[in-house]
Amino acid sequence: MDTKEILSRCDHTLLNVDSTWDQIRGICDDGMKYGTASVCIPPSFVKRAKEYVGDRLKICTVIGFPNGYNTTAVKEFETKDAIECGADEIDMVINIGALKEGRYDDILDEIKALKTVCGEHILKVIIEACLLTDEEKKKMCEVVTEAGADYIKTSTGFSTGGATREDVALMKANVGEGVKVKAAGGIKDLKDAEDFIALGADRLGTSRVVKAVKAEEAAEGEY
DSSP: OOHHHHHTTEEEEOOOTTOOHHHHHHHHHHHHHHTOSEEEEOGGGHHHHHHHHTTSSOEEEEESTTTOOSOHHHHHHHHHHHHHHTOSEEEEEOOHHHHHTTOHHHHHHHHHHHHHHHTTSEEEEEOOGGGSOHHHHHHHHHHHHHHTOSEEEOOOSSSSOOOOHHHHHHHHHHSOTTOEEEEESOOOSHHHHHHHHHTTOSEEEESSHHHHHHHHHHHHHTO
């Protein structure tokens, strides 16, 4: 797979708590230059970023992030506000505690509620796979499919682990028709990216792939 194809599947990400506008503008510039699927940024920067990039780049943001234990009403408000500010894609975190208690209907209802707010905008559902058993991951594949979300996503990148090859393969094998898989957290280079795509990831949440490409370009420029 060529580099351009890999980059076209990347949500170029910057979600650090100390992120500044200069940094956000920088990843927007990189996203436009390298043709990434989107930039994934904190909600507070969405409006400014959308005004900056216009139609040249998709803006993705996060809801209930990173812990997921906000009420559904709060997540709905966050989602509505993000879309009004110009977000094209929404990555929401489920309530992990509800999953651990087996309250699958509550999670289903919450995802449906956010998908209603999203309308035609893409909704990705973060299940924080590093905290789940394989059976819980499979159950979430069923729930996300039934809820009508567009993607199931492995991780926030802020918990005990990120995407694993095993989780991506499991999720790809268990989601229903029309649901795609996003791998996020710990994807460090082009080889990692290609591996996850080969296993079935349609999107990659990563801050490092564009950096790796830029490093390669710089190295080539030295010769």
